[in-house]
Amino acid sequence: MDINQLYEHPFKYLLVPDEERAEGKRQDAGASEEPAPYVEDEKAVRRHTAPLLEKRQATASNGVSASVREKRVSGEKAALREKTMEEAEKPASATYTDHGWAWAILAASFFVNMLVLGISNSFSVYYTVFLRTFGKSKSATTWIGSLHVGLTFFVGPVASILARKYGFRFVTMLGGFIAALGLFISCWATNVYVLYFSYGFLIGVGFGLAYTPSLVIVGLYFEKHRVLATAFAFTGGGLGPTLFPIFFSAVIRRYGWRGSLLVNCGVCLNIMVAGAIYRPLPVAAQQELARRAARGHKSMAPRMKAKLLLHLANIVLWSMGVTVYFVMIIEIAKSCGMTIREAAKTVMLFGITTTISRVVTAFVARMEWVNRPVWYNISTIIHGLVTTSFLFAKSKLTFSILSGVFGWFYGIKFCVLTAVSAELFGVENLLAVAGLNAFSAGLGCIIGPPIAGAMLDATGSFTGPLVFTGVVTTIGGILYFVAIYLHMQPAKEEKAVEEKEREMEDLAHIRKSLLLEMTTSRQSI
DSSP states (O other): OOHHHHHHOTTHHHHSOHHHHHHHHHHHHHSOOOOOOOOSOHHHHHHHHHHHHHHHHHHHHTTHHHHHHHHHHHHHHHHHHHHHHHHHHSOGGGGTTTSTTHHHHHHHHHHHHHHHHHHHTTHHHHHHHHHHHHOOOHHHHHHHHHHHHHHHHHTHHHHHHHHHHHOHHHHHHHHHHHHHHHHHHHTTOOSHHHHIIIIIIIHHHHHHHHHHHHHHHHHHHOSTTHHHHHHHHHHHHHHHHHHHHHHHHHHHHHHHHHHHHHHHHHHHTHHHHHHTTOOOOOHHHHHHHHHHHHHHHHTOOHHHHHHHHHHHHHHHHHHHHHHHHHHHHHHHHHHTTOOHHHHHHHHHHHHHHHHHHHHHHHHHTTSTTOOHHHHHHHHHHHHHHHHHGGGGOOSHHHHHHHHHHHHHHHHHHHHHHHHHHHHHHOGGGHHHHHHHHHHHHHHHHHHHHHHHHHHHHHHSSSHHHHHHHHHHHHHHHHHHHHHHHHHHSOOHHHHHHHHHHHHHHHHHHHHHHHHHHHHHHHHHO
């Protein structure tokens, strides 16, 4: 160290850390030698700096540096403890929800909903073609669409189990492949029995494997904007039924029904593309959901079980009624003097109003004053009343208006279904409840249309099927009001048990975090 540098900056080499001091030495060694400036009395300079050096050494010997170092370590411990406590209180979902890749998940779910519901709701276009081609009864032909739509929802619990074990991505892509295979085999069908297997069973199973994970994954990747996100994802389910019936009607006129099914197969393969975007949840998030789900299962009181059974009964009865519309809409329209092409346009009108209602619901359902379960159930009852009102549709205008109103409330119900399920049963149980929802909807779809088709064959009139749909849907709405009452009036004992278990879980989580903090502090020391 040059004495002139010490004279100009007497504290530089006393206060800087050892690393910077070594770096300064290396720079000094590599610097070019310059002549030292003239110093009048070098001994005087040394006399001036000697007291500073002695004071520095005395301070170090008295342990002041050690106390400063101890204070610094204790401060670091306090900061680490505070950070650890914040991380312990902060849920793992906050690291991945409502931002980043969650929006890509939302776009993929929108696309899967559009393809699955668009292709499924296009069966009414093929229903008339199959009747004319194979010459079977309306009841026998109805079973094709009934199996298709029913299995789409019926395999929901299986899809939930597979998604939990193998991941959302694999199950969705597998479902897209199976559905496309079913459409390809349907191109070569020679009778309705082949279509039972290919169009009904394979497509239904494939769509079920793709559909259920697409509903749940949006609810897991969004928390603050869950209602808005699920509503937007379901908007794809409104856009598909709007576009696909018109599209496939045009394809059938151009290439025939076999050629249109081949085109449909190529469209269906895009489900695999969308499924590839479903990135697995972080490990910490999976552990948090598993912990909350285990706590929810322990506190599954009789009141909660009764609420779940009523919730599922509502879905079964509603699906029994609403599926009749999708299967027989073309035939009902023809009875009003409409052509197949005009009837397909009314289906498009249904899709338009469904899409608009889902967008409106996405914003309205976020408001605090909205009671989502009540809103959901009112749309159920109105569905039944509107379906029965098709008895009075004697003109194209009346038929079109009723189709639009039906689509509006259909959009509301499906839009808030996931949010209502999370509100009533907890987001930690969303995957299991979504599977049960789908199973219940599939059960209703399998039971309802054959009953309505048998009534149509026996009476030759749509009065029986339409009254049937109105009655079962209204009964489902009445039952759901009981479920809402149970949800709004929880038992005090159940609340006490849940709060005690939640407190125990939180204490165990904090204890684990403190142990981690102590281990980290020892390593830093």
